[in-house]
Amino acid sequence: MEYNQKQLTIINAAEALFAEQGFVGTSVRDIAQKADVNIAMISYYFGSKEKLMEAVFQLKSEKIKLKVDSLLADDSLFPIQKVHALIDDYLARFCKHQIFHRIILREKLAENETSIGTLLMEMRLKNLEAITKLIQQGQEEGSFKASIDIPLAMLTMVGVLNQMLTSIPFYQKVHHLEHLTEDELSGHVQQVFSDHLKNLFNKILLK
Amino acid sequence: MEYNQKQLTIINAAEALFAEQGFVGTSVRDIAQKADVNIAMISYYFGSKEKLMEAVFQLKSEKIKLKVDSLLADDSLFPIQKVHALIDDYLARFCKHQIFHRIILREKLAENETSIGTLLMEMRLKNLEAITKLIQQGQEEGSFKASIDIPLAMLTMVGVLNQMLTSIPFYQKVHHLEHLTEDELSGHVQQVFSDHLKNLFNKILLK
DNA sequence: TGAATTCAAACAAACGTTTAATTTTGCCCC
DNA sequence: GGGGCAAAATTAAACGTTTGTTTGAATTCA
Numbered sequence: 452m453e454y455n456q457k458q459l460t461i462i463n464a465a466e467a468l469f470a471e472q473g474f475v476g477t478s479v480r481d482i483a484q485k486a487d488v489n490i491a492m493i494s495y496y497f498g499s500k501e502k503l504m505e506a507v508f509q510l511k512s513e514k515i516k517l518k519v520d521s522l523l524a525d526d527s528l529f530p531i532q533k534v535h536a537l538i539d540d541y542l543a544r545f546c547k548h549q550i551f552h553r554i555i556l557r558e559k560l561a562e563n564e565t566s567i568g569t570l571l572m573e574m575r576l577k578n579l580e581a582i583t584k585l586i587q588q589g590q591e592e593g594s595f596k597a598s599i600d601i602p603l604a605m606l607t608m609v610g611v612l613n614q615m616l617t618s619i620p621f622y623q624k625v626h627h628l629e630h631l632t633e634d635e636l637s638g639h640v641q642q643v644f645s646d647h648l649k650n651l652f653n654k655i656l657l658k
Numbered sequence: 659m660e661y662n663q664k665q666l667t668i669i670n671a672a673e674a675l676f677a678e679q680g681f682v683g684t685s686v687r688d689i690a691q692k693a694d695v696n697i698a699m700i701s702y703y704f705g706s707k708e709k710l711m712e713a714v715f716q717l718k719s720e721k722i723k724l725k726v727d728s729l730l731a732d733d734s735l736f737p738i739q740k741v742h743a744l745i746d747d748y749l750a751r752f753c754k755h756q757i758f759h760r761i762i763l764r765e766k767l768a769e770n771e772t773s774i775g776t777l778l779m780e781m782r783l784k785n786l787e788a789i790t791k792l793i794q795q796g797q798e799e800g801s802f803k804a805s806i807d808i809p810l811a812m813l814t815m816v817g818v819l820n821q822m823l824t825s826i827p828f829y830q831k832v833h834h835l836e837h838l839t840e841d842e843l844s845g846h847v848q849q850v851f852s853d854h855l856k857n858l859f860n861k862i863l864l865k
Numbered sequence: 866t867g868a869a870t871t872c873a874a875a876c877a878a879a880c881g882t883t884t885a886a887t888t889t890t891g892c893c894c895c
Numbered sequence: 896g897g898g899g900c901a902a903a904a905t906t907a908a909a910c911g912t913t914t915g916t917t918t919g920a921a922t923t924c925a
Contacts (some may be wrong), residue, residue: 457870471768472682472768473680473683473764473767473768473870474681475679475680475682476680476682476768478913478914478915479914479915479916480913480914480915488732488871489870489871489872489873489920490872490873490915490916491871491872491873491916491917492871492872493915493916494915494916494917495870495871498913499916500915500916532681534711553767556763556767556824557680557764557767559824559825560680560760560763560764560767560824561678561679561680561683569700572827572828572831575828576831576832576845579700579832600850601856602828602829602833603829603833603850603851603854606821606822606825606828606829607818607821607854607858609821610817610818610819610820610821610822611765611813611814611817611818612817613817613820613821614814614816614817614820615813615817617763617766617767618766618813619783620779621779621809622809622810622813624779624783624807625783625786630816634808643807644810647807647814651814651858651861654858654861655858664904685879685880685881686880686881686882687879687880687881694908695905696880696904696905696906697882697906697907698882698883698884698905698906698907699905699906700881700882701881701882701883702904702905707881707882707883757874829902866925867924867925868923868924868925869922869923869924869925870921870922870923870924871910871920871921871922871923872905872919872920872921872922873918873919873920873921874917874918874920875916875917875918875919875920876915876916876917876918877914877915877916877917878913878914878915878916879912879913879914879915880911880912880913880914881910881911881912881913882909882910882911882912883908883909883910883911884907884908884909884910885906885907885908885909886905886906886907886908887904887905887906887907888903888904888905888906889902889903889904889905889923890901890902890903890904891901891902891903892899892900892902893899893901893902894897894898894899895896895897895899
């Protein structure tokens with residue numbers, strides 16, 4: 452699907468507002484105002500608020516599955532290094548597309564059989580498939596444990612990352628990091644969680 | 659605060675609906691219908707939808723902080739056993755009060771300066787305080803590492819538990835557990851996550 | 866000139882809340 | 896114990912807003 456500049460403006464405005472206030476919490480008028488377009492343009496281009504949400508989701512989730520495939524084919528890295536690279540990739544993605552992942556989390560909480568919910572399950576299954584291959588490489592190579600609950604490992608990583616999203620202010624407060632700029636804080640948190648997750652996965656995966 | 663039976667009926671209906679559809683996604687009419695009371699009773703008893711939400715939150719979070727204190731005083735357990743007990747307690751709580759924890763997660767995502775958001779931060783700080791004492795016992799006793807990022811450890815546990823809440827259908831699907839009843843599934847998942855978390859925290863905490 | 870875009874205005878439906886009338890309840894005094 | 900009565904509880908209806916969407920005319924563009 453191709454979108455013109457105006458449509459992309461609307462999609463980006465919607466993404467930000469959906470992430471901040473939720474789907475039902477965001478009115479079409481809010482979106483129109485933020486995107487600086489007339490209200491009617493949203494129905495005109497997307498048909499409905501629901502369809503707009505689908506467009507947001509589809510556009511933003513398109514590019515998400517490529518990394519694992521490139522890692523799978525990379526012969527220059529040890530399996531555990533690939534996992535580390537994957538962690539950093541996920542981490543960067545979560546930080547860069549925070550708002551998008553907030554939407555996903557919101558939708559997972561809703562769990563109503565929305566059209567988004569179905570897209571979401573498909574995405575998770577594909578991700579699991581790819582990650583399974585990655586871990587199997589490590590098992591065949593001999594450095595990984597033979598018995599690993601891969602879905603559980605995946606849930607652990609995503610769970611910690613989601614928690615990071617919703618807990619940065621808390622983490623900042625308890626570690627007295629109020630003096631940092633937003634970017635410094637983000638970088639710091641990213642480093643902390645990168646180390647933490649790699650450490651965790653060494654222990655989960657390695658013999 | 660004391661509530662009569664009718665008020666409790668309303669609070670419980672609201673809790674379920676807020677968890678399922680979110681705060682904005684739930685109308686006062688929905689709540690009234692589910693609780694089988696007249697619409698006006700909600701304003702009559704609680705003043706507003708917002709105040710009703712506060713009542714839900716307050717009532718359900720009252721009993722949440724007691725466990726840690728009792729563990730702290732217990733001399734019959736090793737520090738790591740206390741942590742294990744805490745994990746099982748959290749886990750049971752998350753499973754039993756799923757819907758309530760969904761609300762909390764939703765509110766953390768919103769992060770607007772609502773009255774609930776403030777209550778939430780206070781709760782987390784209190785929990786952190788208690789858990790810090792628990793871990794310090796282990797450090798002084800010598801079995802725990804000297805350098806532990808306690809907030810990070812806490813976020814890890816809560817993150818994994820939250821992820822469990824939103825991922826049970828996914829976990830069921832990928833492990834082909836469709837033949838289990840809802841209770842069997844819940845029990846199974848609880849056991850898996852209990853083992854997983856204890857294992858994880860052994861590695862995070864112990865020397 | 867004809868199709869695509871933009872706009873202010875209007876639409877019905879749903880929202881949270883209030884009103885004013887009615888019923889139920891609890892309690893005092895005879 | 897039972898009538899009287901004020902407070903509490905409950906109701907249907909209506910309130911004014913805000914919601915998502917549509918309309919039809921105006922404008923832009925090719």
